[in-house]
Every structure is written in C-alpha cells, then in structure tokens.
Amino acid sequence: xxxxxxxxxxxxxxxxxxxxxxxxxxxxxxxxxxxxxxxxxxxxxxxxxxxxxxxxxxxxxxxxxxxxxxxxxxxxxxxxxxxxxxxxxxxxxxxxxxxxxxxxxxxxxxxxxxxxxxxxxxxxxxxxxxxxxxxxxxxxxxxxxxxxxxxxxxxxxxxxxxxxxxxxxxxxxxxxxxxxxxxxxxxxxxxxxxxxxxxxxxxxxxxxxxxxxxxxxxxxxxxxxxxxxxxxxxxxxxxxxxxxxxxxxxxxxxxxxxxxxxxxxxxxxxxxxxxxxxxxxxxxxxxxxxxxxxxxxxxxxxxxxxxxxxxxxxxxxxxxxxxxxxxxxxxxxxxxxxxxxxxxxxxxxxxxxxxxxxxxxxxxxxxxxxxxxxxxxxxxxxxxxxxxxxxxxxxxxxxxxxxxxxxxxxxxxxxxxxxxxxxxxxxxxxxxxxxxxxxxxxxxxxxxxxxxxxxxxxxxxxxxxxxxxxxxxxxxxxxxxxxxxxxxxxxx
Amino acid sequence: xxxxxxxxxxxxxxxxxxxxxxxxxxxxxxxxxxxxxxxxxxxxxxxxxxxxxxxxxxxxxxxxxxxxxxxxxxxxxxxxxxxxxxxxxxxxxxxxxxxxxxxxxxxxxxxxxxxxxxxxxxxxxxxxxxxxxxxxxxxxxxxxxxxxxxxxxxxxxxxxxxxxxxxxxxxxxxxxxxxxxxxxxxxxxxxxxxxxxxxxxxxxxxxxxxxxxxxxxxxxxxxxxxxxxxxxxxxxxxxxxxxxxxxxxxxxxxxxxxxxxxxxxxxxxxxxxxxxxxxxxxxxxxxxxxxxxxxxxxxxxxxxxxxxxxxxxxxxxxxxxxxxxxxxxxxxxxxxxxxxxxxxxxxxxxxxxxxxxxxxxxxxxxxxxxxxxxxxxxxxxxxxxxxxxxxxxxxxxxxxxxxxxxxxxxxxxxxxxxxxxxxxxxxxxxxxxxxxxxxxxxxxxxxxxxxxxxxxxxxxxxxxxxxxxxxxxxxxxxxxxxxxxxxxxxxx
Ligand SMILES: [Zn+2]
Ligand SMILES: [Zn+2]
Numbered sequence: 001x002x003x004x005x006x007x008x009x010x011x012x013x014x015x016x017x018x019x020x021x022x023x024x025x026x027x028x029x030x031x032x033x034x035x036x037x038x039x040x041x042x043x044x045x046x047x048x049x050x051x052x053x054x055x056x057x058x059x060x061x062x063x064x065x066x067x068x069x070x071x072x073x074x075x076x077x078x079x080x081x082x083x084x085x086x087x088x089x090x091x092x093x094x095x096x097x098x099x100x101x102x103x104x105x106x107x108x109x110x111x112x113x114x115x116x117x118x119x120x121x122x123x124x125x126x127x128x129x130x131x132x133x134x135x136x137x138x139x140x141x142x143x144x145x146x147x148x149x150x151x152x153x154x155x156x157x158x159x160x161x162x163x164x165x166x167x168x169x170x171x172x173x174x175x176x177x178x179x180x181x182x183x184x185x186x187x188x189x190x191x192x193x194x195x196x197x198x199x200x201x202x203x204x205x206x207x208x209x210x211x212x213x214x215x216x217x218x219x220x221x222x223x224x225x226x227x228x229x230x231x232x233x234x235x236x237x238x239x240x241x242x243x244x245x246x247x248x249x250x251x252x253x254x255x256x257x258x259x260x261x262x263x264x265x266x267x268x269x270x271x272x273x274x275x276x277x278x279x280x281x282x283x284x285x286x287x288x289x290x291x292x293x294x295x296x297x298x299x300x301x302x303x304x305x306x307x308x309x310x311x312x313x314x315x316x317x318x319x320x321x322x323x324x325x326x327x328x329x330x331x332x333x334x335x336x337x338x339x340x341x342x343x344x345x346x347x348x349x350x351x352x353x354x355x356x357x358x359x360x361x362x363x364x365x366x367x368x369x370x371x372x373x374x375x376x377x378x379x380x381x382x383x384x385x386x387x388x389x390x391x392x393x394x395x396x397x398x399x400x401x402x403x404x405x406x407x408x409x410x411x412x413x414x415x416x417x418x419x420x421x422x423x424x425x426x427x428x429x430x431x432x433x434x435x436x437x438x439x440x441x442x443x444x445x446x447x448x449x450x451x452x453x454x455x456x457x458x459x460x461x462x463x464x465x466x467x468x469x470x471x472x473x474x475x476x477x478x479x480x481x482x483x484x485x486x487x488x489x490x491x492x
Numbered sequence: 493x494x495x496x497x498x499x500x501x502x503x504x505x506x507x508x509x510x511x512x513x514x515x516x517x518x519x520x521x522x523x524x525x526x527x528x529x530x531x532x533x534x535x536x537x538x539x540x541x542x543x544x545x546x547x548x549x550x551x552x553x554x555x556x557x558x559x560x561x562x563x564x565x566x567x568x569x570x571x572x573x574x575x576x577x578x579x580x581x582x583x584x585x586x587x588x589x590x591x592x593x594x595x596x597x598x599x600x601x602x603x604x605x606x607x608x609x610x611x612x613x614x615x616x617x618x619x620x621x622x623x624x625x626x627x628x629x630x631x632x633x634x635x636x637x638x639x640x641x642x643x644x645x646x647x648x649x650x651x652x653x654x655x656x657x658x659x660x661x662x663x664x665x666x667x668x669x670x671x672x673x674x675x676x677x678x679x680x681x682x683x684x685x686x687x688x689x690x691x692x693x694x695x696x697x698x699x700x701x702x703x704x705x706x707x708x709x710x711x712x713x714x715x716x717x718x719x720x721x722x723x724x725x726x727x728x729x730x731x732x733x734x735x736x737x738x739x740x741x742x743x744x745x746x747x748x749x750x751x752x753x754x755x756x757x758x759x760x761x762x763x764x765x766x767x768x769x770x771x772x773x774x775x776x777x778x779x780x781x782x783x784x785x786x787x788x789x790x791x792x793x794x795x796x797x798x799x800x801x802x803x804x805x806x807x808x809x810x811x812x813x814x815x816x817x818x819x820x821x822x823x824x825x826x827x828x829x830x831x832x833x834x835x836x837x838x839x840x841x842x843x844x845x846x847x848x849x850x851x852x853x854x855x856x857x858x859x860x861x862x863x864x865x866x867x868x869x870x871x872x873x874x875x876x877x878x879x880x881x882x883x884x885x886x887x888x889x890x891x892x893x894x895x896x897x898x899x900x901x902x903x904x905x906x907x908x909x910x911x912x913x914x915x916x917x918x919x920x921x922x923x924x925x926x927x928x929x930x931x932x933x934x935x936x937x938x939x940x941x942x943x944x945x946x947x948x949x950x951x952x953x954x955x956x957x958x959x960x961x962x963x964x965x966x967x968x969x970x971x972x973x974x975x976x977x978x979x980x981x982x983x984x
Contacts, residue, residue, distance in 0.1 A: 030566055030623050031611065034559035039639065042556045064534045067526035068613075068644055068660050069582075072589070074522055076599045086589040090561075091601050092613065093585045095648040097564070097578040107568045109583050109610055118601055119523065121560075121584065121613075131522050141835055147531065152560055152644065156587040168560050343633055 005355075007289050012233040016284060020162045023292050023356050025279065033160040033167030037276070040356065043300035045170065045276060049150065051202055051298065052172065052274065055194050061146045061174060068152075069119035070128045078252035081126060084219020088155040090121040090167075121154040126220060126271055129175045130249040137177060137267055140259050144187075145177040153275075163280035164237075164492055171275030177267045179259065181246075184268035185223075188244040191272040192225040195240035203278065204295040204408040205229050205285045206415050207239055208438070208487065210463025215447050218271075222246035228462045228487070230415045231284035234436015236462045236489035239281050242272035280492070285411050292357025293379055295407055296400035302335045303396055304358045306349050308365035315340070318364050321389070325362075328393035334400065354379065359403045360396055380406050421485065428476050428488070432459055438489045442482035444475035453477055459488040497847075499781050504725040508776060512654045515784050515848050517771065525652040525659030529768070532848065535792035537662065537768060541642065543694055543790065544664065544766070547686050553638045553666060560644075561611035562620045569619060570744035576711020577615045580647040582659075584611040613646040618712060618763055621667045622741040629669060629759055632751050636679075637669040645767075655772035656729075656984055663767035669759045671749065673738075676760035677715075680736040683764040684717045687732035695770065696787040696900040697721050697777045698907045699731055700930070700979065702955025707939050710763075714738035720954045720979070722907045723776035726928015728954045728981035731773050734764035772984070777903050784849025785871055787899055788892035795821060795828045795888055796850045800838050800857035807832070810856050813881070817854075820885035826892065846871065851895045852888055872898055913977065920968050920980070924951055930981045934974035936967035945969050951980040 005022065006014040020026055025041035037045065053063070069092060076082040096113030100106040122128065129147075136142060154168050163169075174191060178184040192209055199205050207227035217224040221243035229239045250256070250266040258264055286293040296302050305325065307318040322338050329336040337358075339349055346363065353361055363375040374392065377384045380403050387395060418437025422428045431439050443449060443461065454460050456477075464486045473482045497514065498506040512518050517533035529537065545555070561584060568574040588605030592598040614620065621639075628634060646660045655661075666683060670676040684701055691697050699719035709716040713735035721731045742748070742758040750756055778785040788794050797817065799810040814830050821828040829850075831841055838855065845853055855867040866884065869876045872895050879887060910929025914920045923931050935941060935953065946952050948969075956978045965974045 027624070027627070029559050030563060030620065031559040031561045034561060036559065036624055037557040039554040039556045043554065045557075046555065062531040062535065063538065064531045065529040065537075065662065067521050067523040067528065068646065069523045069526060071522055072599060072601075075589075076597070079597050082589075082599060083591075086591075086599055089587070089589050090584045090611070091586040091589065092582045093601065094583040095581070097567075097574075097581050097583065097612070099575075099578075105568070105571050107564060107574060107578055109564075109585065119582070120589070128522065132519070132528055135519070154560065170557065 005289060005291065008232065015289070017161065019283060019287060019291060025283075025292075026162045028162070031167075033157055035162050035166050035168075037170070040300060041279065044279060044282075044294070044298060047298040047300065048198075048202070048278060049172075052194075052198055053150075055198060056148050056172075056174070059190060059194060061148045061176075063149065064147045065149055065151070066125055066128050066132060068122055070122050070125070072118045072120060074127045074131050075120045077127060077131075078220050078249055080248070081124075081220030085123045085155070088123055088157065090154045090156055092119040092121065122151070123153055123155045124271075124273075125149065125151070125153075125173055126175065126245070126249050126269075127253075130253040130255060130269070133177055133267070134253050134255045137255055137257050140179050140257055143177055143179045143257060143267065144183065146174075146187075147176065148172055148174045161280075163276055163283070166276075169276045171273050173271060173273040176270045177250075177255070178270070179257065179265075179268070181268050184270050185244050188223070188225055188242045188270045188272070191270070192227065192240070192242040195242065195272070195274055196227050199227060199229065199239050199278070199281075200408065202295065202297045203282050203285075204297075204404055204411060205239070205281060206408065206412040208463060208465055209467075210465045210487065212241075212463060213447070213450060213461045213486075215450050216460060218243045220245060220248050222248070225466075226463050228438075228489075229281050229285060230418055230437055230489075231281070231492065232414070233284070234418060234490070236438065236491040237277075237281045237284070238462070238491065239278060240272070240274040243270060245269035245271060284492075286407060287357065290351075291355030293407065294357040294359055296359045296404045299357070299359055300335065301337045301353075301356070301358045302400055303329060303337070303360045303362060304353045305336065305338045305362045305364060306346050306353075307338075307340050308346050308363055314366040317366065317369065321369055322364060325389075325393060329396060332393055332397045334393075334397055350377075360399055362396070378403060380410075419487070422476065423473070425476055429457060432457055432488075432490060436490075438462065438487045440485040441476040441488055442473035442484075443486050444478050444480035444482055449475060449478050449480075453488070457488075457490075459490050462487045462489050462491060497781060497783065500724065507781070509653065511775060511779060511783060517775075517784075518654045520654070523659075525649055527654050527658050527660075529662070532792060533771065536771060536774075536786070536790060539790040539792065540690075540694070540770060541664075544686075544690055545642075547690060548640050548664075548666070551682060551686060553640045553668075555641065556639045557641055557643070558617050558620050558624060560614055562614050562617075564610045564612060566619045566623050567612045569623075570712050570741050572740070573616075573618060573712030577647070580615055580649065582613040582646045582648055584613065614643070615645055615647045616763075616765075617641065617643070617645075617665055618667065618737070618741050618761075619745075622745040622747060622761070625669055625759070626745050626747045629747055629749050632671050632749055635669055635671045635749060635759065636675065638666075638679075639668065640664055640666045653772075655768055655775070658768075661768045663765050665763060665765040668762045669747070670762070671751065671757075671760070673760050676762050677736050680715070680717055680734045680762045680764070683762070684719065684732070684734040687734065687764070687766060688719050691719060691721065691731050691770070691773075692900065694787065694789045695774050695777075696789075696896055696903060697731070697773060698900065698904040700955060700957055701959075702957040702979065704733075704955060705939070705942060705953045705978075707942050708952060710735045712737060712740050714740070717958075718955050720930075720981075721773050721777060722910055722929055722981075723773070723984065724906070725776070726910060726982070728930065728983040729769075729773045729776070730954070730983065731770060732764070732766040735762060737761035737763060778899060779849065782843075783847030785899065786849040786851055788851045788896045791849070791851055792827065793829045793845075793848070793850045794826050794892055795852045795854060796845045797828065797830045797854045797856060798838050798841050798845075799830075799832050800855055806858040809858065809861065813861055814856060817881075817884060821888065824885055824889045826885075826889055842869075852891055854888070870895060872902075911979070914968065915965070917968055921949060924949055924980075924982060928982075930954065930979045932977040932979055933968040934963075934965035934976070935978050936970050936972035936974055941967060941970050941972075945980070949980075949982075951982050954979045954981050954983060
C-alpha cells in the first residue's frame with residue numbers, strides 16, 4: 001500500500017479514512033460496521049485506558065463486569081432510554097445452530113432453539129446494572145456505589161466510520177448510585193472534570209465543558225454534561241459525556257433505600273462514558289498530510305531510533321551506542337523502539353514513523369557518532385537538529401514534554417480562533433460555511449428554534465458552556481429574547 | 493445474609509456456590525447463565541490479567557481487538573471448529589426493536605430489520621481472526637503474527653455455575669501465525685509454559701502439563717496442550733489450553749504466504765486461552781469452610797488492618813500508628829486496607845476478611861500499642877502471633893511471601909498424594925469412588941476404549957503428561973498393550 005495520503009485540503013474525510021488504515025491503527029472487518037483495532041491502535045487505547053482507569057480509581061471508583069445481554073423486558077423498563085436506543089439494537093433470538101440438511105457442511109439457525117425472551121446486545125448498560133443494583137441496595141450504608149465497567153457495546157449504525165461511528169465499540173461506562181441529588185450531581189460534574197483533564201492533559205486536545213440542551217440529552221438523563229472538542233476541519237466532536245440520571249432508573253427498577261431516619265427513598269444515579277471514539281478525536285485534532293501526530297504522554301512509541309550505515313561493519317558500533325541510549329531512556333520511563341530491521345531503507349522508515357506519528361525520531365549515523373552527535377527530528381514541528389550524545393536521554397525526555405505542551409498549545413490556539421461570536425443569521429451561516437468551528441450565538445431557549453436551526457444550517461447546539469456569562473441578547477434566528485450565548489457547530 | 497457457609501464435607505458443590513456469592517466475588521444476573529463479576533471478584537481478575545498480560549508481552553505478543561460478531565458464513569468455514577461450537581451459539585438475527593403496537597411502552601423485535609446473514613456472538617475467534625489475517629499476510633516478512641485479545645465470549649450452556657461454566661465469560665485468546673510447523677509448535681508449548689508458570693507462581697496452584705487425546709481436543713486443532721489442576725474434592729479442572737492448529741484455519745480461509753524462495757505455502761497457526769474459569773480453580777484449590785484463601789501475589793487486599801478500641805478517644809492514637817504502617821506497606825508495594833468503618837464490630841470484620849480470604853490481618857488495639865505490638869493473623873494457617881511494631885512492614889511483606897509459598901506447598905502435597913497409579917479396573921474404580929484425584933493408568937490408545945471408560949466411570953483422560961516416561965503395560969479396561977500411563981480423573 002502506498003503511504004501517500006489524500007491531502008486534508010482536498011478531501012478531509014478521505015484523508016481521515018486513509019490515515020486510520022495506512023497508519024495501522026484499525027481496519028475494516030468482514031462484519032458490517034465493526035472494526036478490527038490493530039496492535040498499534042490497541043496499544044494507543046491501552047495507554048488511554050490505563051490512565052483513565054488510574055484516574056477513576058483515584059476518585060474512588062472500582063471496576064466490575066455486567067452481562068453483555070439485556071433481556072428485552074429489562075431493556076424496555078426505563079422507557080425514554082429504551083426508545084432512544086431501540087432503533088440501534090442488535091438482538092439475539094436463538095441460542096443454537098445446526099447442520100443444514102440441504103447443504104452439507106453448512107449451518108443454519110436451529111428454529112427449535114428460539115429464546116423465550118429476546119436478548120438485546122447492550123448498547124449501554126443502565127438497565128442491566130440498575131436491575132442488579134436493586135439487589136445490592138437496601139440502606140444508606142450501601143451507598144454510594146461507585147462502579148465503572150470496561151466493555152464492548154453495540155449500536156447498529158447504517159453509516160459507519162472507523163473509530164468515529166462503529167457498530168461495536170470499546171468504552172468504559174461508570175454507573176453510580178447515591179443517597180442524595182446533590183451528591184449525584186457532584187459526581188456527574190466530578191467525572192466530567194476527570195474527562196476534561198484526561199483529554200487536555202494526555203491527548204493534548206482542549207475541550208469545552210458544558211451541558212446539553214434537552215434535544216441533545218442522553219435518553220433517560222435529567223442532564224447531560226459533555227466535553228466538546230474541535231477538529232481541524234472546523235467540526236466539533238463530543239469527546240465524553242457525564243449524565244445526571246435523577247431517579248429515573250431507580251424508579252424504573254424500583255431501587256429504594258432506607259435513609260438514616262429509616263425512611264424509604266429512591267436512589268439517585270449518574271452514568272458517564274468515553275469510548276474508542278476518542279481515538280478519532282485524537283487523529284482529527286492533531287495529524288497532518290504526512291500522517292498521525294501522537295501526543296507523547298499516550299504515544300505507543302515515544303522515541304524511535306533509526307540506524308544509518310553502509311555495510312555490516314559499522315552496524316555493531318551503532319548497536320552499542322543505541323543499547324546505552326535505550327537503557328537510559330527506559331530508565332526515564334520513555335517508550336523507545338530501535339528499528340534496525342534490514343528490510344527497509346532509512347528514508348522509508350522515516351516516512352513510516354512520520355505516518356504513525358511517533359513524536360521523536362533519532363537518526364544515528366556512523367559519521368555523526370564520530371562527532372558524538374545524532375540527528376533528532378520532532379514530529380510536531382518537523383524541526384531537525386544535531387544534538388550531542390552527552391545527556392541525550394535527558395534531552396529527549398524533556399523534549400517529549402515540550403512536544404506535548406506544544407501540541408496542546410497549537411490545538412488550543414486553533415480552537416480559540418474558532419469560537420466566533422455572531423449576532424445575525426447571515427453571520428451565523430457565513431461562519432459555518434466559510435470559517436467553521438464553534439459559533440457563539442444567542443438562542444431563544446426553545447427546542448423548536450434549535451430544531452429549525454439544525455434544519456437550516458446542519459449545526460446543533462454543542463453545549464451551554466459551564467463557565468458561561470449571562471448576557472442579554474436576541475435569538476439569532478427568531479429575534480426572541482435570550483439570556484446567554486450557546487455554542488453551535490456542525491459536528492461528528 | 494449470614495456468613496455461615498455449608499461445610500465442604502457436607503456438600504462441596506453447595507459450599508462453592510455459597511462461597512462465591514457470600515464472599516462478593518460474583519453474583520447471578522437476570523440473564524440466564526450470565527454472571528455479574530462484583531468489584532472484589534473483578535479486582536482479583538484485574539490482578540490476574542495484569543500479570544498474564546505482562547507475561548504475554550515479555551514473550552513478544554501484542555494486543556489487538558477483533559469483532560464480537562462472526563458472520564455465519566465465516567463461522568462455518570472451518571468445519572470441525574464450527575461443528576464443535578454450533579450447539580452453543582447465541583445468534584443475532586435482527587438489528588432493531590420497535591414499539592409494540594399492541595402494548596404501549598413495550599418493544600418488539602422489528603421483523604423488517606432481519607439481517608440478511610445471521611451473526612454468531614463469538615464463542616472463540618479463530619474464524620473472524622483468520623479471515624482478517626488473510627488480508628495481513630502475503631510474505632514471510634509478515635510473519636510471525638503474535639497477537640492476543642482480551643475479550644468476552646459467549647457459549648450457551650444449559651447448566652451453569654458461577655466462574656466455572658457461564659454463558660458469557662471473560663478471557664484472553666492468543667492467535668498466532670507462523671511460517672513453519674516447528675515454530676508454531678514451539679509457540680504452542682511456550683504459551684503452555686507461560687500458563688503453567690502463572691498458575692503455579694501467582695495462583696499457587698500446581699498443574700500438570702500434558703496433551704489431550706483426540707477425543708478431548710479443541711475443535712479444529714491438531715493438538716491441544718493443557719494444564720490440569722486438582723480441586724479439593726478430588727476432581728480435576730482444565731486451567732488453560734494451548735492449541736497447535738496446523739494449517740486448518742489457513743486452509744479454511746485461504747491464508748498463504750510466499751516464502752524466501754517465493755514459493756506459496758499455507759500459514760501455520762496456534763491459539764491459546766485462559767478465562768475467568770481460573771477464578772473457580774483458585775477458589776476450589778485453596779479455600780476452606782470459613783471462606784476464600786487468596787494467594788498473596790494476586791489478592792486484591794493483601795493486608796487488612798482492623799482497629800480495636802473503646803470510645804472515640806483512643807481512635808486517633810491508633811489512626812496515627814496505622815497511617816505510618818500503611819505508608820510503609822505501600823512503599824513496599826503491599827496492597828493494604830485500613831478498615832476503620834464504625835458500622836461493624838471487630839469480630840464481624842474478622843469473619844468478613846476471613847470469608848474474603850485476605851492473607852494477613854493485623855489487629856491493632858490500644859493496650860497492644862502501649863506494648864508496641866500488634867496481633868498478626870495468617871489466613872492460611874490461622875496462626876495468630878504478637879508481633880513488635882518495629883520493622884512490622886518488612887515483617888508483613890515477608891510474611892506474604894511465606895504464605896504464598898505455603899499455599900503452593902499445601903496444594904502441591906495434596907495434588908501429589910492424589911496421583912494414584914492403578915493396574916486393574918477394580919482399583920481404578922475404587923480410587924475414583926473413594927479417594928478421588930488423578931488415576932495414572934494404562935490405556936490402549938483407542939478412542940473407543942476412552943469413551944467406554946468415560947461411560948463406566950465418568951472419568952476422562954485429562955492428559956498425557958508431557959514428562960511421561962515410557963512404560964509397557966496393559967490397558968486397565970481392555971487388557972490390550974499400552975506403552976505409557978495416562979491421567980484419568982473426573983473433572984469440572
Ligand atoms: Zn517521563
Ligand atoms: Zn512485595
């Protein structure tokens with residue numbers, strides 16, 4: 001396969017699709033809408049998962065595992081939630097195959113093995129989990145429950161794209177139970193903060209924290225908080241959500257507890273999740289026409305070392321120097337790879353690691369070594385410099401931190417340049433069509449206007465920012481009074 | 493719920509079922525045959541998973557993720573494998589629910605959303621993976637592929653037991669591709685060794701490495717290697733398997749590569765897996781009538797500290813001492829919990845942590861502290877001793893290693909006492925009925941005799957041990973000549 005990518009300016013969507021496959025992050029599979037996450041992509045996901053898991057545990061959460069299947073009668077118990085997901089459900093109806101009597105060596109679904117009650121493959125686990133919590137919660141002493149689950153979920157999608165929208169995806173879903181509304185709201189916001197910290201600090205992607213409008217809320221939630229990120233093509237991407245579920249699930253599954261005064265009350269709930277979709281956000285926030293750009297903190301390979309030599313004589317000299325450097329880097333906790341494979345020339349390797357977005361490349365040639373230097377190339381700025389071998393490991397370790405910060409700064413500058421306040425419908429459409437990004441506009445607060453704007457502009461309200469300032473104005477579409485600007489954008 | 497367990501001697505099976513639930517490892521769910529792995533059980537699984545993952549990576553493997561669903565046409569491609577699993581397959585036939593027109597608020601499967609091709613929920617992933625490998629392998633340079641996947645799988649079971657046999661379970665499955673038969677066989681044995689090392693060193697359960705007879709082989713394998721463990725009730729449990737798959741899947745999915753001489757050849761395959769079933773093995777190899785016994789190396793909590801005090805005045809004094817001890821233990825990498833909750837008395841807590849199998853309990857009372865000592869109780873021997881506070885952390889850290897070794901020694905002694913060579917059918921049956929464990933007996937090597945023995949005794953050939961010595965003899969059932977003893981047992 002050629003490494004040449006379609007240019008972003010020519011076809012951003014095509015560029016993305018090619019990049020995911022050519023950089024070996026993921027591939028299409030034989031199953032409609034399902035992806036194969038390849039080792040390089042999975043190593044990235046592991047780094048993200050490990051850090052998130054650590055942050056969840058530091059905030060008092062524990063992991064558990066609940067069934068993949070949800071019996072239909074449980075699935076439909078919380079009606080809003082069920083209606084929201086009904087159209088996307090993969091359904092297991094049979095539990096056995098048998099030999100096809102008309103086609104030797106082939107199998108058919110055994111009609112005698114039909115399930116009495118169909119099983120929904122979880123699109124999200126509130127139903128099965130709240131049905132379980134019912135058995136775990138009697139008294140206030142059983143609260144809070146602070147559980148997270150790492151799992152696969154399935155949402156049948158007609159139009160799929162690797163990482164961004166796949167029928168099966170990997171995610172984590174937190175499901176917590178609380179004695180009071182205040183505590184549940186606090187948890188919802190706390191986890192939104194954890195997500196924001198993770199995405200900004202580790203993925204180097206700035207986000208806006210906000211709350212969704214009723215139209216955009218999670219099915220079954222009282223409030224959906226979200227973090228919104230901006231992609232290079234000016235479209236927004238919802239990077240994580242944290243839901244305050246009120247007592248909806250507790251009521252649907254009859255989960256009550258007796259408080260300190262022995263009074264019965266329904267339990268308060270939250271749920272929150274991020275998924276492999278974050279990888280899509282990472283790609284579209286940082287990469288360029290040459291390939292991926294991995295933020296050092298979660299890059300599967302942080303530093304790659306490529307030897308440059310002619311003839312086999314010089315190889316052992318380089319190997320020796322590399323061994324020392326690798327040991328020093330590993331001691332500093334740096335994920336380093338020495339690529340001395342002999343099936344590709346250095347130039348091919350340079351392009352390969354550029355495509356894969358390895359933050360730092362070290363080229364070690366024999367002549368350089370004689371001068372006690374190496375060539376260090378940064379993936380983010382493409383800058384190359386000659387660096388002394390003395391203290392090189394420390395230098396590279398520091399450089400990784402610099403790159404992480406620089407990537408964040410660039411993404412932040414781009415994002416900030418693309419929050420445009422507008423006060424007229426013409427300006428609204430003009431920004432969407434010609435500049436992209438978030439449009440900060442007044443809206444009259446009605447679902448009808450929101451819907452109408454979406455029809456006219458394909459833009460949705462991404463969120464009402466948490467740090468919003470009150471400001472009197474008039475709705476950009478209807479001219480009706482408004483008390484604050486909200487953020488619109490076209491979105492993934 | 494009462495903590496009182498059925499005694500093992502009274503009803504081993506009932507004891508097991510109660511223990512799993514009462515110790516909070518897992519629970520039954522609303523989904524037939526599927527379990528909920530509770531936080532304590534999941535923390536155990538995480539410790540096991542982390543160590544296995546480390547060992548897989550140290551042996552050159554990388555993780556990836558393949559789809560949950562297998563289209564029926566792919567599933568049936570390798571016929572032996574397909575036939576072996578056909579009877580246990582959950583099948584997705586529809587991709588949408590809709591409102592029930594006759595029952596407001598309820599959902600039905602939308603008959604118009606029937607899949608053209610049914611999707612099997614993976615019972616194992618050889619089919620989907622080898623169909624994928626076809627696209628990844630062209631030349632010898634693409635080999636070997638050394639991939640592991642952590643995933644959930646579904647095998648429909650009529651009679652289920654928590655951890656031991658559930659419709660859905662968690663596991664890892666390694667799937668490797670090689671240029672030569674020798675290399676594939678070497679990989680198969682290498683991973684068996686990894687499993688054996690893990691189970692013996694971390695779970696403190698001794699295993700016998702062996703190879704399965706044709707009757708007991710994985711469907712689609714040329715050879716199935718296994719590790720067999722012995723439970724306290726004298727039944728064997730297959731703790732892990734590693735399969736040499738020959739070229740069966742390469743042929744079924746047409747996966748060829750061109751070798752160094754540009755000749756086309758089919759690729760050689762292995763697969764290997766362990767699952768949450770290991771937790772069942774752990775429980776049944778070590779626990780007693782008071783509860784679980786966690787091997788320190790994978791115990792979610794290694795040391796629990798329980799304060800003993802009257803009135804609130806003395807509590808801060810104890811807290812202070814505990815804080816220091818906890819910090820010291822954590823610095824040594826010990827997983828320690830200070831249970832100063834005020835909703836249970838010390839005696840209740842003692843029983844609770846005994847039930848949960850925490851290896852070491854430290855009781856800290858005010859009078860003890862005045863004498864600069866604490867009470868240390870071992871879960872394995874139930875021994876209690878008074879230990880000086882000076883150097884306590886180091887003492888406890890060392891004690892954990894001692895307990896780990898002692899648990900292994902005990903299990904090994906029990907296992908070794910329960911490998912009984914027999915030379916007659918009467919003795920064979922007598923050992924199975926009255927002593928239990930492995931019976932080392934001559935067998936004439938035919939599947940028919942093996943089947944007959946199973947019918948008569950409910951014992952199967954667990955394995956032909958890898959370290960077997962050749963020994964001429966006659967089959968314990970037929971009297972036909974035999975060249976070696978094999979290990980029979982009744983098994984989980
Ligand atoms: Zn570092
Ligand atoms: Zn230690």
